[in-house]
Amino acid sequence: MSMKPLEFDRRYGELDQVISAYVGQPADDTPERPGQALTAYLRHTWHTRPWALSLAEQQLRTYAQNPPGRLRLRLGEFYPVPDIGLPEAEIQDRLVLLADHIKQSVEEGQVPPPVAVPETHWEWHARFPELGQFLGGWFSQDMPDEFDDHDAAVRDYAGSVDPTLVARLVGELRELLALGLEEVDYAVGIAELGMEVDPPAPYAPSAWLAVVAGLLAGSRPEYG
Template sequence: MRAYLGQPADDTSEQRSRALDAYLRHTWHTRPWAIAEAERQLREYSRNPPGRLRIGLGEFYAVPDTGMPQSAVGDWLLVLADHLKRSIEEGVDEFPGHEAAVADYAATTDPQLTARLVGELHELLALPLDEADYALAAAELGMEVAPPEPFSYGAWFQSVATGLARG
């Protein structure tokens, strides 16, 4: 619920809000198990809103003032719960595609770290590895996605290194 402080609660059954996207992005990286608990709590909260005592005890977060009528809050919480359930079942994409993820990395990462990554990608590509080795290296380094079509791992690593080096 804290993700909505100062943010619009404009979630619909088809579209997540920026606040919910931010919550999911952060929580998937820090404590993914909490998403299922949040889904359960949202469903329980929508059916049986807790009183001040239960909120005060920390059993539930207070729902921020969303500007919506109190009668609509329960339905909104169910929309959020449904989004969390879909995220658990399908995962969550932080970016619409590979190019957007690389562009975000380039825009938000210190240039020295970006230069270091470019160097490390060139070092990796200089090793006598085949595509299976590149795929294994990607998995060992924590990459959880396959390269975009039509790239192989090696070709994608080269493309990323070239793009980041151009700035």
């Protein structure tokens, strides 16, 4: 029988966050230093949920010490570690290495400094979760078939989600714009967050994000 959500979160929730940070990234950690994916996880978690680091360390070590058999994986009783480009025989040692790095980071207070531009796909979504929902859900490659134009998609979002989420998105947009990035970094960011169409002419990515923030800040959603 597959695990229920609460049981999964208790046993593997933070382990899943760590492993998800490696999707699309190399497992390039060494005993001397964490790689880019783990550094991104440590940086974001230290600055948003520092209490979760101890859970991650514990869950990684427990899983490495008690790996599931194939039958229990098929039955859904254990968390199946996604393919992160490592041979199966190396997974246990890799999980222990990650746990060791997290433990060292906590015990020695090694906090990765903040960065203006998220460095991995996972970090973009962890830092701007509602923006990822908005761009990935309303501005996929199907957007031109579903809406007359970009403004129509924005209005559909504003009228179909809870006002709290609209406010959260406005905050994330303003946070992103306040970073003052180069246009190429904004273009990379909105692509990482799921946008598969170009901003409408003549807007550059940052200018269009500013327009969206203004539209949503003045909207009166019809949710509910």
